[in-house]
Amino acid sequence: MQLKKYLEKKILEELKRGNDKPNLQLRTKTGLHNWHNCKARKFTRTLFRLRTGHNRLNGHLSRFNKSINPNCQDCHRDEETAEHVLLQCKSWIPERGEINHYFHTHNIQPELTNLLGLNPSFPSKTQFNITRLLVKYLRNTRIIYRI
Numbered sequence: 001m002q003l004k005k006y007l008e009k010k011i012l013e014e015l016k017r018g019n020d021k022p023n024l025q026l027r028t029k030t031g032l033h034n035w036h037n038c039k040a041r042k043f044t045r046t047l048f049r050l051r052t053g054h055n056r057l058n059g060h061l062s063r064f065n066k067s068i069n070p071n072c073q074d075c076h077r078d079e080e081t082a083e084h085v086l087l088q089c090k091s092w093i094p095e096r097g098e099i100n101h102y103f104h105t106h107n108i109q110p111e112l113t114n115l116l117g118l119n120p121s122f123p124s125k126t127q128f129n130i131t132r133l134l135v136k137y138l139r140n141t142r143i144i145y146r147i
């Protein structure tokens, strides 16, 4: 058991080295967190793409294909990134209401890491509640089909 813990710690240190992405840097253990999975595989895949930043949003795709307009398909104002479509896009203010209300009443900063289950300081009940609200948002806005 001691050896297993030691190896997990070493693996995590190795993974974090040379990678500044929050989905790795904020981790306290290896493996999956329960709240990173949904009953529907489609949502689990979408959440994984959002956490890693490897998604099909215009902001990411335009980095590899210069013919793709990086701007948001909904508001056409800002670059279409995970942070934009989930937290900032003016086209989805009413749909974001429940998430904002939950964050406000639980004193949680409206940041991407908190929304994507990457903040290890929240209890698992909170993580599950946030994931449930995020899945609902992705479904209602149909953003899930673009990620």
Ligand SMILES: [Zn+2]
Pocket: 072, 073, 074, 075, 076, 077, 078, 084, 085, 088, 089, 090, 091
């Ligand atoms: Zn937008």
